[in-house]
Amino acid sequence: MSYDLTHVRHDPAHCLPPGLFRSLKKGDRSRMKLDVTYTHGKDRIRFWGPEPLGGDDLRVLQGLIALAAISGAKGRGIVLSKDSAFEAGQQLRLSLDLKWDAIEKNTLIAKGSFRQLARELGYADDGGSQFKTIRASIERLWAVSVIVERDGKRQGFRILSDYASDEKDGKLFIALNPRLAEAVVGERPHSRLCMTEIRGLKTDPARLMHQRLCGWIDPGKSGRVELDTLCGYVWPEEASPDALRKRRQIARRALDELATVGWTLDEYARGKWEISRPKLG
Numbered sequence: 001m002s003y004d005l006t007h008v009r010h011d012p013a014h015c016l017p018p019g020l021f022r023s024l025k026k027g028d029r030s031r032m033k034l035d036v037t038y039t040h041g042k043d044r045i046r047f048w049g050p051e052p053l054g055g056d057d058l059r060v061l062q063g064l065i066a067l068a069a070i071s072g073a074k075g076r077g078i079v080l081s082k083d084s085a086f087e088a089g090q091q092l093r094l095s096l097d098l099k100w101d102a103i104e105k106n107t108l109i110a111k112g113s114f115r116q117l118a119r120e121l122g123y124a125d126d127g128g129s130q131f132k133t134i135r136a137s138i139e140r141l142w143a144v145s146v147i148v149e150r151d152g153k154r155q156g157f158r159i160l161s162d163y164a165s166d167e168k169d170g171k172l173f174i175a176l177n178p179r180l181a182e183a184v185v186g187e188r189p190h191s192r193l194c195m196t197e198i199r200g201l202k203t204d205p206a207r208l209m210h211q212r213l214c215g216w217i218d219p220g221k222s223g224r225v226e227l228d229t230l231c232g233y234v235w236p237e238e239a240s241p242d243a244l245r246k247r248r249q250i251a252r253r254a255l256d257e258l259a260t261v262g263w264t265l266d267e268y269a270r271g272k273w274e275i276s277r278p279k280l281g
Contacts, residue, residue, distance in 0.1 A: 005066040008193040011183040013040040015215035019236035049144035055204025060137035068110035078109040092161040092175035099156030105178030122199035206257035220279035
């Protein structure tokens with residue numbers, strides 16, 4: 001099967017915050033909330049929302065960012081400024097809830113269909129249940145507010161806009177927040193994630209580890225990391241000795257998944273890994 005989406009140009013500040021995306025078990029969404037503050041360079045960024053974000057939400061966001069890059073004519077993204085005459089686009093800008101300095105920023109639209117997005121993400125072809133999963137993730141991402149503070153200035157927005165969709169034909173239009181948009185169009189440094197690798201990963205722990213590793217290991221490079229640090233990429237809170245032992249087992253299986261999509265792993269000491277990322281294809 002051929003695919004249109006090859007890679008994600010992701011904002012590192014959405015890739016790297018511990019706990020922004022995490023492994024969830026049944027019932028976590030009803031009893032937990034999201035409140036994560038992260039410092040990236042000179043920016044202090046707070047993410048908060050009514051529910052935590054899981055591996056399914058991470059996967060959908062990655063696909064939408066990749067889709068936004070090719071949504072326009074000639075494979076270029078659809079940039080949406082505050083002065084755009086595109087009426088539906090202005091509604092999407094409104095639902096991003098842009099505040100303070102973000103009001104002047106451009107956004108970027110992901111245009112496509114639920115079916116296209118599901119296929120590009122590697123979902124099994126089971127129709128309606130896929131669309132419900134994707135729709136639920138989009139709505140969770142829209143509910144997350146973001147405040148960025150730098151040198152006394154502030155920007156406010158949501159991770160994604162609410163979406164304009166047509167339930168009959170499954171079409172969707174979604175706006176990325178200005179920070180994500182700037183990463184896609186090259187106005188800020190970005191982390192590059194390979195969509196072939198994303199499609200090849202089968203479990204949430206592997207997806208969570210993959211995004212975090214892509215945030216600090218460049219293509220063709222390597223880094224050293226301890227197994228317990230990798231566990232923290234999946235479960236940010238502390239654990240009992242028994243729970244930690246189980247987490248380490250799951251993390252080792254997630255590393256095996258990374259190996260199946262081309263990463264090279266060397267456990268040079270017990271629980272200490274040198275991880276090499278594939279070169280760009």
